[in-house]
Structures are given as C-alpha cells and as structure tokens.
Amino acid sequence: MxxxxxxxxxxxxxxxxxxxxxxxxxxxxxATPAVTETAKAVELTPELAAGKSMYENNCAKCHKLYEPKKFTQEEWAPILVRMQKKAHLDDTQMASITSYIHSQL
Missing domain, CATH: 1.20.5 (Single alpha-helices involved in coiled-coils or other helix-helix interfaces)
Incomplete structure (x- = not known):
C-alpha cells in the first residue's frame, strides 16, 4: 500500500x-521581443505610455495580450468597444488604450 x-x-x-x-x-x-519591437516602432509619449500600461494591466487580467498589429484599425474598433464594457473602463481610459493601439499599427 x-x-x-x-x-x-x-x-x-x-x-x-x-x-x-x-x-x-x-x-x-x-513578451520580451514584443516589448522590444513595440519600443522600436514608435517612441511612446506619456499619453501613449499610459495607454500601454492600461492595456497591459487591464486586458491581461482576463486573457493574453494581442500584438496591436495582429488586427487592423477597423478590426480593433468592435473588440475595444466590447472589452470596454467587460473591463468596466470609462471613455477616457478607453481613449488612451485606443490611442496606444492605433499608434502601434
């Protein structure tokens, strides 16, 4: 036994x-190469850095983070609207995240 x-x-x-x-x-x-590529793609202003931080901190709570270039700007629009409701983000926070994602396209 x-x-x-x-x-x-x-x-x-x-x-x-x-x-x-x-x-x-x-x-x-x-994650490491993605951060490096993102940093090389566009120099982040304080507003874009805040959007990136919100994207990483709010979205990663529920699922893996998608590379912004994985979808087009038109494809991101309904995704962001749907996720805003699920993540309980206000319009200002969502605008910051949207600006960050659009800057990476």
Whole structure:
C-alpha cells in the first residue's frame, strides 16, 4: 500500500512540476521581443505610455495580450468597444488604450 501511495505521489509531483515549468516559460519568451519591437516602432509619449500600461494591466487580467498589429484599425474598433464594457473602463481610459493601439499599427 505504501508503494502505491509513494508511486502516485511521485507521478503527481512530476506532472505538476512539468506543467508549471511549461506554463511559466511560455508567456515570458514572446513578451520580451514584443516589448522590444513595440519600443522600436514608435517612441511612446506619456499619453501613449499610459495607454500601454492600461492595456497591459487591464486586458491581461482576463486573457493574453494581442500584438496591436495582429488586427487592423477597423478590426480593433468592435473588440475595444466590447472589452470596454467587460473591463468596466470609462471613455477616457478607453481613449488612451485606443490611442496606444492605433499608434502601434
């Protein structure tokens, strides 16, 4: 009985440690080049930096962040409207996020 419990514990520990390591390393790798590319694309003014900060802090709470260039300006419009309601952002905050995303296109 002890052997079964120890074997089960070892398998569980192995599965958890592999899953955690994989999850932790996956988001860190693409985030670093994206920040570098974004910084090179447009010099961020204080307003755009605030928009970027709001985008990263509010949107990443619920899902992964999309590269602004993944969608066109027309495709971003309905996405931002829908997300404004879900994230409970006011018009000023949303305008700042929208300005940041449009500056990166």
């Amino acid at each position: 002890k052997a079964k419990i120890l074997t089960l514990a070892a398998i569980t520990l192995l599965a958890v440690s592999c899953g955690t390591k994989k999850t932790a390393s996956t988001p860190a790798t693409p």
